[in-house]
Amino acid sequence: MAENKQLKRVDIIFSEECGFKEILSDALKMDNEKIVDELLNSGLRGRGGAGFPTGMKWKFTAQEKGDERFIICNADEGEPGTFKDREILFKVPYKVFGGMAVGAKVIGAKEGYIYLRGEYKFLLNDLQKHLDEFHKTLDALDFDFRIHIVTGAGAYICGEESALFESMEGKRGEPRNKPPYPTVSGYKGKPTVINNVETLVYAFMICRLGSEKFKELGTDDSRGSKVFSVSGDTPIAGIYELELGMPLQDFVDEFGDGDTKAVQVGGAAGFCVPRKKFKDTVIGFEGVPTGGSMMVFNSSRSMFNVIHNYLEFFEEESCGQCTPCRVGCQQLLLGVEAVKRGDKSIDYLDELLKLSQTMKLTSKCGLGQSVANSFSSIVDNFREEMIY
Amino acid sequence: MINLNIDGIDVSIEEGKTILDASRKAKIKIPTLCHHEDLCVAGNCRVCIVQQEGAKGLVAACAMPVHEGMKIHTNTMEVRRSRKHIIELLLSEHNADCTKCYRNNNCELQSMANQYRTGNEMFLDLVPEKNYTIDQSSPSIMKDDSKCIRCQRCVRTCENLQAVSALAVANKGGKMKISSFFEKPMHDVVCTNCGQCINRCPTGALIEVNNIDEVWEAIYDKSKHVVVQTAPAVRVGLGEELGFHAGSRVTGKMVSALKRLGFDSVLDTQFTADLTIMEEGTELLTRLKKALVDEDTSIRLPMMTSCSPGWIKFSEHIFPDFLENLSTCKSPQQMFGSLAKTYYAQQRNLDPKDIVSVSIMPCTAKKFEADRPEMRDSGYKDVDHVLTTRELAIMIKQAGLEFMEMDDQKFDSLMGDSTGAATIFGATGGVMEAALRTAYELVTGREVPFENLNIMPVRGMEGVKEAVVKIENPVEAWKFLDGVELRCAIAHGLTNAKKLMQSVKDGKANYHFIEIMACPGGCLGGGGQPIPTSQKIRDQRTKAIYEEDMAMPIRKSHENPDVTKIYQDFLGEPLSHKSHELLHTKYVKRERY
Ligand SMILES: Cc1cc2nc3c(=O)[nH]c(=O)nc-3n(C[C@H](O)[C@H](O)[C@H](O)COP(=O)(O)O)c2cc1C
Ligand code: SF4
Ligand code: SF4
Ligand code: SF4
Ligand code: SF4
Ligand code: FES
Numbered sequence: 001m002a003e004n005k006q007l008k009r010v011d012i013i014f015s016e017e018c019g020f021k022e023i024l025s026d027a028l029k030m031d032n033e034k035i036v037d038e039l040l041n042s043g044l045r046g047r048g049g050a051g052f053p054t055g056m057k058w059k060f061t062a063q064e065k066g067d068e069r070f071i072i073c074n075a076d077e078g079e080p081g082t083f084k085d086r087e088i089l090f091k092v093p094y095k096v097f098g099g100m101a102v103g104a105k106v107i108g109a110k111e112g113y114i115y116l117r118g119e120y121k122f123l124l125n126d127l128q129k130h131l132d133e134f135h136k137t138l139d140a141l142d143f144d145f146r147i148h149i150v151t152g153a154g155a156y157i158c159g160e161e162s163a164l165f166e167s168m169e170g171k172r173g174e175p176r177n178k179p180p181y182p183t184v185s186g187y188k189g190k191p192t193v194i195n196n197v198e199t200l201v202y203a204f205m206i207c208r209l210g211s212e213k214f215k216e217l218g219t220d221d222s223r224g225s226k227v228f229s230v231s232g233d234t235p236i237a238g239i240y241e242l243e244l245g246m247p248l249q250d251f252v253d254e255f256g257d258g259d260t261k262a263v264q265v266g267g268a269a270g271f272c273v274p275r276k277k278f279k280d281t282v283i284g285f286e287g288v289p290t291g292g293s294m295m296v297f298n299s300s301r302s303m304f305n306v307i308h309n310y311l312e313f314f315e316e317e318s319c320g321q322c323t324p325c326r327v328g329c330q331q332l333l334l335g336v337e338a339v340k341r342g343d344k345s346i347d348y349l350d351e352l353l354k355l356s357q358t359m360k361l362t363s364k365c366g367l368g369q370s371v372a373n374s375f376s377s378i379v380d381n382f383r384e385e386m387i388y
Numbered sequence: 389m390i391n392l393n394i395d396g397i398d399v400s401i402e403e404g405k406t407i408l409d410a411s412r413k414a415k416i417k418i419p420t421l422c423h424h425e426d427l428c429v430a431g432n433c434r435v436c437i438v439q440q441e442g443a444k445g446l447v448a449a450c451a452m453p454v455h456e457g458m459k460i461h462t463n464t465m466e467v468r469r470s471r472k473h474i475i476e477l478l479l480s481e482h483n484a485d486c487t488k489c490y491r492n493n494n495c496e497l498q499s500m501a502n503q504y505r506t507g508n509e510m511f512l513d514l515v516p517e518k519n520y521t522i523d524q525s526s527p528s529i530m531k532d533d534s535k536c537i538r539c540q541r542c543v544r545t546c547e548n549l550q551a552v553s554a555l556a557v558a559n560k561g562g563k564m565k566i567s568s569f570f571e572k573p574m575h576d577v578v579c580t581n582c583g584q585c586i587n588r589c590p591t592g593a594l595i596e597v598n599n600i601d602e603v604w605e606a607i608y609d610k611s612k613h614v615v616v617q618t619a620p621a622v623r624v625g626l627g628e629e630l631g632f633h634a635g636s637r638v639t640g641k642m643v644s645a646l647k648r649l650g651f652d653s654v655l656d657t658q659f660t661a662d663l664t665i666m667e668e669g670t671e672l673l674t675r676l677k678k679a680l681v682d683e684d685t686s687i688r689l690p691m692m693t694s695c696s697p698g699w700i701k702f703s704e705h706i707f708p709d710f711l712e713n714l715s716t717c718k719s720p721q722q723m724f725g726s727l728a729k730t731y732y733a734q735q736r737n738l739d740p741k742d743i744v745s746v747s748i749m750p751c752t753a754k755k756f757e758a759d760r761p762e763m764r765d766s767g768y769k770d771v772d773h774v775l776t777t778r779e780l781a782i783m784i785k786q787a788g789l790e791f792m793e794m795d796d797q798k799f800d801s802l803m804g805d806s807t808g809a810a811t812i813f814g815a816t817g818g819v820m821e822a823a824l825r826t827a828y829e830l831v832t833g834r835e836v837p838f839e840n841l842n843i844m845p846v847r848g849m850e851g852v853k854e855a856v857v858k859i860e861n862p863v864e865a866w867k868f869l870d871g872v873e874l875r876c877a878i879a880h881g882l883t884n885a886k887k888l889m890q891s892v893k894d895g896k897a898n899y900h901f902i903e904i905m906a907c908p909g910g911c912l913g914g915g916g917q918p919i920p921t922s923q924k925i926r927d928q929r930t931k932a933i934y935e936e937d938m939a940m941p942i943r944k945s946h947e948n949p950d951v952t953k954i955y956q957d958f959l960g961e962p963l964s965h966k967s968h969e970l971l972h973t974k975y976v977k978r979e980r981y
Contacts, residue, residue, distance in 0.1 A: 177429065179453060315561050318561045320561050321540070323538075327478065327481050329562065331511045334512050364448070
């Protein structure tokens, strides 16, 4: 367990203290290897969920052969309870563009894309205006790179990177087999870096702050800070940038309403932590990771309803191609209903828990693999609520 | 080479192969459902999961490339429990009424359920109401979503092998399904009725429309005279359904069986295949003459074969500007049909209204073809019922015939004689070869300059083949062809056909004659042939076809005595007025969507 640090608010993502043009022109003058080394040394891991080291992702893509390659900003933000990417794109879009440009320099991409969640179309006009300005800046710096914005059709699964490529290629958004990974074969089968909105901003800011400064924050496994979307039974819902590696108890002390019974860390795909585990739970890759969503539940909440909602969500948002996820989600959903009604015995919950493990082991992509996270953490910890 | 270890067995295999490929080398059978060797990898059913040391979760053997030092376990407790779960899940959304199902006893899902002994239902039944709609709109293809396991083999077949994309995935989550364009009935979409999706569907979700009962009824009806014709590819496929290994030639047994089933006359589509060569060969030479000598610019070249009804419907949808390039010849099935109710009726003193004409085809598109309004030139429906090779096998089983023990019999006469040239219609390149054997000899008076008449350049499984035949010293009537290099091309499978046609359309290719078959391998890989199919099976059937050709006493269509006789007694000459009336047809433009 990490040492018990205090909850620390951080101001890197939204900070306006330094002109981005300066950061950009400095970064574009840096050696590619230096940038990668800085990223590796910083310990920055992807903020989109999977937590892959960003420096490695860029390095691998840079090493691939062939002249065409792409950098893509994943702004599909479909996880229920998450709205931090929207905030970042709204407030500091040029930092996102900047991160993409630096990435493009490192991997040698001439084209970049922002895959914008369908529901965020209202951002499009402003984003495009900022982008036009940004392109002028790039021209002034004599850097050959263009960013295009594409909007999604509103399917959660299109946030999964390979489904996102399929969708961009005009096909149905179905996750691909991996390997090959995007660094080898991504958009249009070309080497591709795909990063979350927030990851790109951190990468950009590391060029400014230096990796040592970034590393001062967080823990060995979870360096730096992260933007959280806090929602649910909290008097102060909103977007907060916090140092990683905090004990959940500290978080609850700050954000709870005094009656918190559980926190859903990482949205529907994440884990539900009950009160008795608040003290022992670290928010970060060594403990419970999150793409940003922190949903607080107080004792008035029915955890049956919570898991029921999540299962309804997964049952609908599964792309439906692979058996464990397509059918498994339906079985879990109907299964908890049947237990609740008394049509199935309590023991059936154990069958369903085993099924959720099979889904975790055998599903083709992260969606089906992660259903067990919320399912087993809620059913295990709130078993009586599933029945009565 | 990559070295890996599967269940303790060391295997070396080329880079780029999968764990599944390696396991086969190690003689370990990993179960599969969505995987099909003719198709690209999908990795969606997940029954092939195995444990890879060091990997998070289990991996799909069909989709995971091998790498050096990999250690794989295919039969751990975790693997087996997960696999059983997955099969249970598939069954829970499956309308498993096997006893009523066409694929009973030849179903990949069923045999997997059987292996895994999924006796007591583990999960909730997701198909409680048994009132789903089955799409029966098409005369060829029947689609029953309640039997579909969503493996997408059909989608990949239709899109990748056939370039048609009549089937696609619709909806997501639990509502995900295989759909036709905008959920329109199969009859109203671009489907070519080729049946290739049926051949690759692991379950009973896609099957051919069954016409067995109609045929039994006709046989039992004493007032009817029931004639049956059998296509070339049937005789090298049928055995697979009835205990023989792939590539067995069962012509004689098939004839015996048909007689025992009660058909009044057992005749041969190969007779009209020979006739097709006479008509189509003459048509080609006539087109060449008009184009080269008369410089008639309205003549369309290359001429394209028209005996594959899947290809015909495909070109009507996709290449409507090339319909005049299609030979006007009907397919051998339809030539046979119109002659059965005219020539045959006349010679046998039968009233055509009392004749029921049945055909046994390796093809599902022939069902659609027989239903086309153009196919009534005898004044009746030229072909009343079309059965696939598979349906014939069912009739034989229903009649309790010991097929493997049957003696060999010969086709009945009048329209039962044929040649080796007609036999090879069943393989890709066969129509071309048969046409060249006859046309070359008509033009030069000499046999084609290939050893044993075997024109090897047009044979084989390459997607698009080309051949050039130079004509030297022709007889007087064809002097204008002296020195002409006849450029031919052959494609099988509609994706290859599309490629070839696109190059013609773009003006990049300059052929005189093109043979196209809708199905991979030609008719022997047809949508009505025994399931399963694979390249190996198609190769074995191909070998059998060419053996059958070599075994025939006559191997050139123009030497078929029955053909000579029909021209003498009935048709006059190729492309005569009567021929045009009965043996030729026209095509219609169809929309893409
Ligand atoms: C079902 C599913 C949905 C996802 N949705 C998103 C998303 O909306 N935004 C995102 O950045 N990553 C999403 N991801 C993760 C991406 O696949 C990918 O890992 C990420 O974009 C990589 O960026 P990072 O390395 O910067 O985290 C999703 C993954 C899955 C399995
Ligand atoms: S796990 Fe779910 S979302 Fe992912 S590929 Fe399978 S069905 Fe689609
Ligand atoms: S498809 Fe297979 S498992 Fe399903 S009913 Fe038919 S035979 Fe049985
Ligand atoms: S019959 Fe042929 S064209 Fe029709 S859906 Fe099946 S594969 Fe596609
Ligand atoms: S119809 Fe057959 S081939 Fe197509 S997805 Fe369903 S089970 Fe698979
Ligand atoms: S056979 Fe491998 S996933 Fe279907």
